[in-house]
Amino acid sequence: MDHKTGACRAWELMTRFWLVQRGHLPAVAAEFDLSPVQVHVLYLLEPDRPVPMGRLAEALACDASNVTGLVDRLEARGLIERQPASFDRRVRVLALTPSGTRVRTQLQRRLSAPPKRFDRLSAAERQALARLLERLLD
Amino acid sequence: MDHKTGACRAWELMTRFWLVQRGHLPAVAAEFDLSPVQVHVLYLLEPDRPVPMGRLAEALACDASNVTGLVDRLEARGLIERQPASFDRRVRVLALTPSGTRVRTQLQRRLSAPPKRFDRLSAAERQALARLLERLLD
DNA sequence: TATTGTTATACTCTATAACTATA
């Protein structure tokens, strides 16, 4: 019982954290003049790692038709571009433009900046947390 | 330096987790025939804890005008209801209906169910994680 | 005067269904 309770408590807190952060995303996105989903897309597109459009739909858990418009608007802003895929002529892969790469770098820095309440944990505790999360997230 | 790196690594992983979960939300919401933001609203409305509409806008980091339509649709489905606020006649507070309370309970159970990869951590590690997260989230 | 919530408007996000090109 303690076993199960412990697991649930930790996961419950992870869920709470996730939903609180979800509430912060619109404001963070607005700092970059982006929408929440645009932030998510940019986050998923790592530099020099083109992603097929279908893979994006999977990661966002949305319909493929939705990705078309999403990509249209990001492409119109010059942040990403469609490229043909060498392995299959039906597939279009997405790559960051130089401009998109710069925005993504700033975004990553912004998202990775720990909030001030992180000070509550000592260096050792932070490392312990990082190790636990690493094992949890692959 | 180790200090700062440790903090960033842990937070970076929290951020990664958050965005991965964000990708899962549409599918979870669909299980309940809800949209992601509707799940978020229901999660924020605890039973017997009426919330002013303006507070909801804050928590979602969205404009107040947006909350009107959001609440309209949830109210039309009989999950929540607007009530007058005793302390200020301009304010409308939101409360779960009995039906909304039931849906929220199921939702909470669904969201709190730890994924199978939680097995990677021992009971002691899960407790340690829960303790660290508790201190981090207030 | 300032604030809470609504309305009108416009644009983005999203899914469904039908389509094109390729496999």
Place this chain on the structure above:
DNA sequence: TATAGTTATAGAGTATAACAATA
């Protein structure tokens, strides 16, 4: 035949500006 992506369409989510009621 099956799959990747697009188009057309409709509805939900979102912000801005103007408004009504109340503080």
